[in-house]
Amino acid sequence: MIRDEIKAAQIAAMKARDTATLNATRLIQAAIKNRDIELRTASVQPEDDVLVTEVMQKMIKQRRESVELYVKGGRQELADAELTEVAVIERFLPLQMSDADASLAIDAIATELDAHSLKDMGRVMAALKERHAGQLDMSKASALVKARLS
Structure with a gap:
């Protein structure tokens, strides 16, 4: 621990x-x-x-x-x-995900949730936080999700 x-x-x-x-x-x-x-x-x-x-x-x-x-x-x-x-x-801090790995995780979650617009950003962020909370800086993740959905 x-x-x-x-x-x-x-x-x-x-x-x-x-x-x-x-x-x-x-x-x-x-x-x-x-x-x-x-x-x-x-x-x-x-x-x-x-x-x-x-x-x-x-x-x-x-x-x-x-x-x-x-x-x-x-x-x-x-x-x-x-x-x-x-x-x-x-x-x-535990080892953080690289930007490439984070992008892959975001793509997988967005595809799974069928997210296509910025309106879906909250759902994607919630799922991302649930699955990768300790491995990812959420402020960086937010920017990556925004770029992916826009």
């Missing part, structure tokens, strides 16, 4: 006095804990690795947006700190 890998990395970072990894793993665990608390009242609980992957992908997206803002603002040292966190977070 990804949670176990994160905990093991946190312990190793403590022993090695690796503050960058330690801080990033603490942030990851805090975000996961917050998500667990949000889902306490939910009727359907997602699979654990899918949940953790979604949380980490969201964290990466937030940090990349921060990097852009820091670079625009001339704060390179803060941008570098964010990029360091992104690198640590990416270590725990």
Whole structure:
């Protein structure tokens, strides 16, 4: 499980006095804990690795947006700190699908659902998320689905 890998990395970072990894793993665990608390009242609980992957992908997206803002603002040292966190977070993500594999998966789902226009994008995205949630960045997938259906 990804949670176990994160905990093991946190312990190793403590022993090695690796503050960058330690801080990033603490942030990851805090975000996961917050998500667990949000889902306490939910009727359907997602699979654990899918949940953790979604949380980490969201964290990466937030940090990349921060990097852009820091670079625009001339704060390179803060941008570098964010990029360091992104690198640590990416270590725990499962192997992501290549663009070619993602396109093949999107084509298969679109054909299966008989989707031909942008009106069908929601159905295709829902099926894609259900089948390939941990293997695919949904923002990239959205762009690929849009290109496929338009």
